[in-house]
Amino acid sequence: MAPTPRAAKAFNAMKVLGIPEETVRPILKNLLKLYDKKWELIEEENYRALADAIFEYEETKAAEGKNKRAENVHGMDDMAKESLVHNESEPPFKRLRSKHQDNQASSSFVSSCLTMGESSSRKLTLGTGSPQCSSRQERTVLSHVHLEDERSEPESVSPETHLRDKRKEYPSTQHCPKQGEAERCQPSFRDRTESDVNSQMHHRNKGKEPVSPQISPRKKRSLTESPTRSICLKEPKVEPGIILLPKEKPMPVLMKPKSEPFTDDLPEFEVPIAICPPDKGFLTNEAIPDPVRNGHSLVRDHSTAETERLDPMMSNVDAMDQDVVSDLACKTGTNSELTNVDEESLANFEIASSPLGEVKISLNCSSAVGHKDFQMPNLDTVLKMVEDKCLKTYRITDPGFSVMNLMKELCQCFLELGTNSADDEQQRLTKITSKDNMKNSLGSNGNPSSNFCLPASFSNGSLDLHSSIAFHVPRISELLGLNGLGGLNHVVKCNQKFVGNSNGERSMKKNEPKDLEYSNSRSLVVVQQHHISLDDIRPLHDVNDISKGEERVKISVVNEISNEKYPPTFFYIPQNIVYQNGYVSFSLARVADEDCCSSCLGDCLSSSIPCACAQETGGEFAYTLEGLVKKEFLDKAISMNRDPQQHRLFYCKDCPLERSKNEDLPDPCKGHLVRKFIKECWSKCGCNKQCGNRVVQRGITRNLQVFLTSEEKGWGLRTLEDLPRGAFVCEYVGEILTNLELHERNMRSSGNEKHTYPVLLDADWGSEGVLKDEEALCLDATYYGNVARFVNHRCFDANLVEIPVEVETPDHHYYHLAFFTTREVNAMEELTWDYGIDFDDYDHPVKAFHCCCGSKFCRDIKPPKRTRSSLLVLR
């Protein structure tokens, strides 16, 4: 298959460097995989990442070859060896880079290559270019391999501009002020030991550089492709944001690229978890603030030295002009996510604010959740996954919803509520005027009886509970507005580390939950934690009617096998909904006269001459007067499923399905059945709602039941009434996704979460040229769906068959997928359809499962493994 324009462009860019397509192709493929198909990262800086990866690959190959030759030359005298090294030939692109490097040691390109392991000694050995290479040659390299200003288009930047920009940019991005220091600052990445990394991290944390190890200067990373070869990766650009990733964790050497928020614009909070009251308006008249010096008179005399002695963190706090510190770490997470992990250390949600109202939010995920092979995921992917979870869990339907916006909102609310508290103290704050009050609140035994964490404050080095509350730090729940979600479990487990008093006492011990909702303190912090059970926030199914009244008939749920009362939760929808990018137009204006029967009246089926709507089915309606699919039509649909090779298969030139799996180098199309559509009358038609050519659009009319099967297939669907052949049972309803969106969902979901409920809407892909991504649609009923999501698979002789039905849209990108019975079905029989899956195709979007359909034609029956004894017999 021809490469996509983007791939072709990449090939061309490399060709200019003398790198042939055959070399580029496998490396590009790998890079795309590693970068999650984020082309921008590859195209950035004139394909720098790609060029780097190729160079690195070539180098490794060359080094391997050299090692081998070195073994062979063992025994040669030194002169002979040296001359061999110097005369060694290299591929042209390698040479170009070496020259460039020698001359441009201060550029980020060189620095990043140094980072990857181009020590100067290696350069001397490997490099063939002269440091005085012609400027013309150098420019060629620069314009094709080198870097432009991050924000400008590669083509629009001249090498000169580039150099200028780079020189400007260099000191801040590379932290190597002088050329000569480049190698010292950026030792060979490959050669770096863990302690090197740690010491670098340590240095970084101490200095002006970003706090988080992930917010590191741009550098390339090596992702081992095979034990002997590595690919060079460039870390994507960081974006401004507010999430901080955990500090002081040694950076794993092998990491996937990720984009991260850069937090330089926020104040440097060395104390990881601190909440500091703003300067003004937070003190009662018992502690009158001095607006000029500092408002925090209550603790003004708390000596820094003493604090430092008690807790080294305090020195940093003082540096920030903060005088009250609570270290608060409340875990958040859903019950399901908390299982199998140490609940105490899942995650710490931390908010810090400065007296100027700057807010820093940090979420520390404990290593207890991950395992020793943990690799930093791509932040974009994490955000997308969270967004997906939010979309399905909280019924957020706004396609513009994003976690980053949520975080910004959180910041804003934090500031708003914190500021409002000064104006509206009475409403917001609870005064606690004595230690006794606190004791009372804690209960006689001091045990917690409610769900909140309590911070501490200090006065003269001791916990001061006498003064009135000054600063209301909003509760996390207020900020997140989670109270609105019915059934939330307000359980708080706080992980507190409060600063001790001058007697060395700690105001609260770690993990000691307290009973107070509010406490006095100018640094009052009340954080509420939600252990949210999925079942608390997702709708529980009604066993009497899983559709909750959305269908015309009730659909009950029964389990005669185990105690599990309900199927896993999902949102019941009676009609498809568009997820995001899918192009579905229901515009009446698009339905032309030939696509409807505007002059009809009453029931089209009773008319002697079939109307325009029957044209789709060869001038005859597909339905009988009884509302069943006619025999010929049904037979054909069944035969297509049972014997697809006997029917017309369409092979796309540029298959959207394959493209969604690998956009750049897609596999050839595997073929799509060209199916026959039923066209139903619709709004623009003149007939009435009772017209016999409107069956699917009326929805479910049969008595159905969701039940737990006994054959390890999970839940299934059955009929409670006898059904004739050709009867409409239900439509397959779900979210309308593009194939790309489905593929992305699958890539994001892990293991068991793989989408098990998608169907492809490819019945008419053959009628058009190349389909755009937004036109290649599928239905995913994983989160939103109807009863059809319970219909299990049966190989070949299923009792349901799917038929594409056109209702609103004359174009067939989008259509309804309707299930009709293939034969008479008795009451209580399970309803099944043939998913059409190839059990050997592990690439299929439906998660692989071992088929238990019980059909004698089952395609998943593997030939029995030959035992030793059977082999003996066969011989």
Ligand SMILES: C[S@@+](CC[C@H](N)C(=O)[O-])C[C@H]1O[C@@H](n2cnc3c(N)ncnc32)[C@H](O)[C@@H]1O
């Ligand atoms: C569309 S869902 C069907 C409903 C599903 N049984 C449930 O409990 O929600 C598809 C999934 O059901 C299971 N399944 C369906 N047909 C099956 C079969 N013949 N054998 C085994 N598992 C089956 C597989 O786990 C498959 O991924």
